[in-house]
Amino acid sequence: MSAGEKRVSRGLDTPFEERLFQRVLLLVPLAGLALFFLYPLSIVVWRSFQQGDGTTGLGNYREILGLDHLWRVVSNSLVMSGLTAVICVGLGLVIAYALSRTRIPLRWLVTLALILPLLAPSLVQALGLIFMFGRNGLLTSLLGVQVQIYGLPGLVIANSLYALPQAVMILAVALRHADRRQYDAALVLGASPWRRFVDITLPGLRFGLLSAGFVCFTVTITDFGNAAVIGGNYRVLASEIYAQVVGQMNFNMGAVVGILLLIPTLLAFYLEKVAGLRGGSSEGAIPVEPDRWAPRDIPLWILTHLTALFVIAIVAVVIFASFVQLWPYRMSLTLKNYNITTQGGYDPLWTSLYASLITAVFGTAMLFALVLAQRKMPGWSARLVYLLAIVPVGVPGLVLGLSYVLSFNVRPVFPGILYGSALLIAFCNFYHYHSQGFLTMVTGIRNVPQPLEETVTTIGGGLWANLRDAVIPIMVPTLISVFFFLFMRGMVTLSAVIFLITPKLSVGAVSVMRLDQAGSSTQAAAFAVLIMITVLAAMGLMRLLLIWQSRRSRARAAG
Structure with missing residues (x-):
């Protein structure tokens, strides 16, 4: 040079x-x-x-790790986020596959359902579940059946609704990376649709599945909104930090719990990045075009549309409740709920x-x-x-x-x-x-x-x-x-x-x-x-x- x-x-x-x-x-x-x-x-x-006497050391860590309830809180967080990730990945794969590989009718309905959780704070899903299945819920009153929606069940459902759109987006991108020539070769060799799915689609999705799972795990283990509204006595790390800082004004212990929450999040972030890097698209891939096959399409469409309708219903019941006179006793419609004067008004x-x-x-x-x-x-x-x-x-x-x-x-x-x-x-x-x-x-x-x-x-x-x-x-x-x-x-x-x-x-x-x-x-x-x-x-x-x-x-x- x-x-x-x-x-x-x-x-x-x-x-x-x-x-x-x-x-x-x-x-x-x-x-x-x-x-x-x-x-x-x-x-x-x-x-x-920083310890209570003004010195520095590991005293806060020893104290909080010695608390019996902390390990229950950690276990609760891992169980809740793990179940949520499994549900989101399973439903996300169904919806992403239906949108990418089939000619699904009413596509706009599914798109609407995937957009709705992004329009509001995460706690809206929990609020909708309470309006629908809570002690004074709409279905509880109509059917006379009490559903235990508070605690782990409600948290898993609410967080799944909140994280599902992210899983669908990740898996839809992974499906678009597939190469149609592999499927054409398998078809020439006489492979059945199920065989093509097992031998080509799933192996090509493995990193997308991992990435979606880690993202959903990270999003839900750190979420506070749903835990505050529907968690009940089922305490997780997010609510524990809030209790330490706001409830007990113990900022040092809150910092310790924050570090504990940071560890699984950073680990999940690292694994997700590794999965994302290894799951990149192949150069020159020919996109796979949607096709029709009734034995596959009908079950996928039914599950996709049922999921979409459930998401829409949860948000719709929140909108409906905002116009109700006195839930659930006086169901006449009114605008008085929009006259908000408490909590700072507007x-x-x-x-x-x-x-x-x-x-x-x-x-x-x-x-x-x-x-x-x-x-x-x-x-x-x-x-x-x-x-x-x-x-x-x-x-x-x-x-x-x-x-x-x-x-x-x-x-x-x-x-x-x-x-x-x-x-x-x-x-x-x-x-x-x-x-x-x-x-x-x-x-x-x-x-x-x-x-x-x-x-x-x-x-x-x-x-x-x-x-x-x-x-x-x-x-x-x-x-x-x-x-x-x-x-x-x-x-x-x-x-x-x-x-x-x-x-x-x-x-x-x-x-x-x-x-x-x-x-x-x-x-x-x-x-x-x-x-x-x-x-x-x-x-x-x-x-x-x-x-x-x-x-x-x-x-x-x-x-």
């Missing part, structure tokens, strides 16, 4: 302003990760070693909107800056930034929220001045979903054609022209998707922000939980419906913007 080529590879011939801009693009997002992710987590670890909803908008704007800008900087870096440093950017996905929202309390609930100087503000809630939500947004950005920026950038550079365009004419036009759909993803997740998140609530500041998801705990279950349903309407409107707006952008791009290409 000549001296000139070395100077170019090191960026020495790049104008100073561009080099400075590239450094800012990298250092600002990394500073955010350090301050709002690495620093709070380090405080959790430190506080877990202020938490406006706080959620404000914080979610900050999350979306700030998060989209930071992620875009990070991927722009990362793609210009040499191999080893780019991989290091990539690893740092995806690590937050392995940290449960409950642990991240606890770390924020321990880090920012300090004297009123920076960063303590942020505590009790919507801004801190926005930061917590963003770094909770940092990894998913980053991976989406990385996928989007890989779609920017290298020849297009080279053309802009060849005609004398610098960094700004490259961004304006090559990168941003291609990245607009990705930027829109990440913006609305962060906004919608910010509206429904509960676990990550439950510890950041103050007497003067709350958010919508927490208000739903508090209204239910106060006995105002129909008002809790009304508040949940408003959150769902807000998220649904955001989803519709995102869809319209993407359609508009697509038409604009086609018109520009045609012109």
